[in-house]
Amino acid sequence: MELIFEGIKQAVWLLITFDPEVLGITWLSLKVSGLATLISLFIGVSMGTVVALTRFPGRRLVVSLINTGMGVPPVVVGLFVTIFLWRNGPLGFFELLYTPSAIIIAQAVIATPIVAGISLASIQKLPEALRLQILALGATRLQMIWMLIKEARLPLLAAVMAGFGGVISEVGASIMVGGNIKGYTRVLTTATVMETGKGNFDIAIALGVILLLFTFTINAILTGIQQRERPR
Amino acid sequence: MSGSILEVRGLKVSRGGFPVLDIPELDIQEGEFLSLIGPNGTGKSTLLLSLAGLLKRDKGEIRFHGKPVESSAELLDYRRRLAMVFQEPLLFDATVYDNVAAGLKLRGMGRGAIRPVVEENLRLFGIAHLASRSASKISGGEAQRTSLARAFATSPELILLDEPFASLDPPTKESIIADLGNAMRIRRTTALMTTHDRMDALRLSNRIAVMDKGGIVQIGLPIEVMHKPVSESVAQFVGVETILEGRVRGMARGALHVDVGGRDVFGTGDSGPGEEVLCFIRPESVTLHPEGAKMDSSARNVCSGTVTKVQPIGLLYRVCIDCGFSLSAHVTQQATEDLKLAAGAVVQASFKASSVHVVRKPKA
Numbered sequence: 001m002e003l004i005f006e007g008i009k010q011a012v013w014l015l016i017t018f019d020p021e022v023l024g025i026t027w028l029s030l031k032v033s034g035l036a037t038l039i040s041l042f043i044g045v046s047m048g049t050v051v052a053l054t055r056f057p058g059r060r061l062v063v064s065l066i067n068t069g070m071g072v073p074p075v076v077v078g079l080f081v082t083i084f085l086w087r088n089g090p091l092g093f094f095e096l097l098y099t100p101s102a103i104i105i106a107q108a109v110i111a112t113p114i115v116a117g118i119s120l121a122s123i124q125k126l127p128e129a130l131r132l133q134i135l136a137l138g139a140t141r142l143q144m145i146w147m148l149i150k151e152a153r154l155p156l157l158a159a160v161m162a163g164f165g166g167v168i169s170e171v172g173a174s175i176m177v178g179g180n181i182k183g184y185t186r187v188l189t190t191a192t193v194m195e196t197g198k199g200n201f202d203i204a205i206a207l208g209v210i211l212l213l214f215t216f217t218i219n220a221i222l223t224g225i226q227q228r229e230r231p232r
Numbered sequence: 233m234s235g236s237i238l239e240v241r242g243l244k245v246s247r248g249g250f251p252v253l254d255i256p257e258l259d260i261q262e263g264e265f266l267s268l269i270g271p272n273g274t275g276k277s278t279l280l281l282s283l284a285g286l287l288k289r290d291k292g293e294i295r296f297h298g299k300p301v302e303s304s305a306e307l308l309d310y311r312r313r314l315a316m317v318f319q320e321p322l323l324f325d326a327t328v329y330d331n332v333a334a335g336l337k338l339r340g341m342g343r344g345a346i347r348p349v350v351e352e353n354l355r356l357f358g359i360a361h362l363a364s365r366s367a368s369k370i371s372g373g374e375a376q377r378t379s380l381a382r383a384f385a386t387s388p389e390l391i392l393l394d395e396p397f398a399s400l401d402p403p404t405k406e407s408i409i410a411d412l413g414n415a416m417r418i419r420r421t422t423a424l425m426t427t428h429d430r431m432d433a434l435r436l437s438n439r440i441a442v443m444d445k446g447g448i449v450q451i452g453l454p455i456e457v458m459h460k461p462v463s464e465s466v467a468q469f470v471g472v473e474t475i476l477e478g479r480v481r482g483m484a485r486g487a488l489h490v491d492v493g494g495r496d497v498f499g500t501g502d503s504g505p506g507e508e509v510l511c512f513i514r515p516e517s518v519t520l521h522p523e524g525a526k527m528d529s530s531a532r533n534v535c536s537g538t539v540t541k542v543q544p545i546g547l548l549y550r551v552c553i554d555c556g557f558s559l560s561a562h563v564t565q566q567a568t569e570d571l572k573l574a575a576g577a578v579v580q581a582s583f584k585a586s587s588v589h590v591v592r593k594p595k596a
Contacts, residue, residue, distance in 0.1 A: 129318055129320060129322055130322050132281065132284075132286045132316075132318075133316070133322040136311060136315065136316035136392075137315070137335040137338055137382070138308070138311050138312035138335055138338050139338045140308060143338055150324075150325075151324060151325055153325075154325075
């Protein structure tokens with residue numbers, strides 16, 4: 001128990017003293033996971049909407065692949081992103097391996113199926129007649145899609161939360177493609193793993209508390225938006 | 233009315249590989265209110281969706297103001313000149329005001345121009361006080377009013393109404409029908425409405441079309457469709473309760489003389505002697521009298537019979553009489569008491585020759 005209290009004390013100390021290393025790690029975590037979530041939102045919402053609104057041969061397979069993608073272990077994503085970005089890999093010429101960009105790519109790959117899957121379910125849940133009503137109001141196809149996305153905005157916020165929660169807390173892919181380089185690619189999760197390995201439980205707990213704090217704060221904000229009272 | 237606003241030629245639509253709609257010809261006149269009536273599953277909504285360009289057609293042509301609607305650009309322009317209201321209000325998760333403004337925003341109108349139009353249409357349907365209320369927090373009737381205001385806000389030349397009153401309670405339905413009728417008069421909009429309630433159609437329409445098995449089987453003035461149905465199925469749907477099979481004997485004093493199982497029935501129609509026919513008699517056209525009463529009416533058809541059943545139907549009673557053939561009449565509660573109507577009672581029934589519509593019996 002003493003170990004845990006020490007860890008929490010250390011976390012509070014690191015936070016109130018604005019420890020530059022911890023601040024740097026935290027900022028990078030937020031930046032990397034935030035960008036990855038944004039990318040996954042753009043791709044995932046588009047993908048989910050298109051699959052929800054169109055009928056084509058092999059659609060069931062695509063839906064199954066998206067659903068499977070929602071549960072792919074981050075280390076598997078890390079492995080494939082590493083292979084693709086490896087010096088001799090197909091995208092090796094970009095020289096992105098062991099950079100923050102590599103972590104963003106890996107995390108976007110992890111979050112995209114999550115966002116796509118939830119978007120697909122949310123758009124699909126809207127009544128078919130609503131689509132017809134929007135078109136009958138004189139909407140172009142693009143306007144219709146935008147209005148449907150707006151109608152599904154509350155469940156789509158759940159997609160943002162799930163996507164962000166999935167990537168801010170993952171460690172396998174980040175450590176594989178980022179390399180946990182101090183001051184460059186070290187994020188909260190990889191730093192926690194490293195400190196735990198070194199037996200520095202107090203710092204590891206401190207980093208864990210910070211991670212939890214940020215995840216909670218961001219989700220609380222999004223939940224607040226989602227649950228806020230509608231206009232009367 | 234001045235010419236056709238919409239012309240449909242050779243329209244065929246399939247769903248799931250099965251043909252569901254076959255409309256060789258349909259013209260909607262500018263300014264008219266045309267109702268499509270028919271039992272469930274006869275293709276009324278499919279026709280409406282096809283006319284709105286929301287359902288792919290296999291064949292056929294739709295002309296709006298004489299111009300064909302084919303390309304996607306023509307289709308968008310066409311859709312922006314009509315509006316559609318569904319059975320469910322299908323409102324957006326926004327305020328009532330934003331819902332009514334939705335069609336105008338889609339047309340790229342500015343906020344300043346939108347406001348007076350939305351406010352006018354909110355007033356037209358009596359929902360101005362709900363403008364800032366969330367559409368998810370209003371009643372079913374208010375939601376349907378919002379849906380109608382949203383449709384009228386775009387000043388459509390043609391409005392398509394798909395069973396707009398089907399999910400409303402009777403008092404709400406009455407007041408919305410009154411408001412819709414008022415809006416139609418003020419805006420002089422052309423309307424095409426589907427309904428399975430013939431009374432709704434009678435209240436609002438200039439013409440009624442009856443649909444059966446994906447086609448239009450009769451179209452005409454409301455009174456014509458109600459009193460002169462062209463077939464047994466139409467007769468049943470428009471409320472004819474007595475359908476008699478017989479053979480024309482000839483003409484007698486300007487009426488067709490029909491032999492119905494040895495009984496004489498006089499009616500009107502264009503059948504000739506010897507032809508097998510069906511006689512349609514509406515229950516409201518049959519008058520009941522006490523047995524043996526002196527008849528001073530001009531009715532050509534008078535028969536005595538025994539009451540077999542008295543059944544309440546809302547504020548009226550359906551009385552079934554066996555007078556050699558089964559005859560159905562609708563009477564008030566007062567009449568049931570005055571005539572002591574009950575199973576086994578003997579009464580006299582009379583109906584005019586002009587209220588018996590005679591059509592040729594279709595060959596088996």
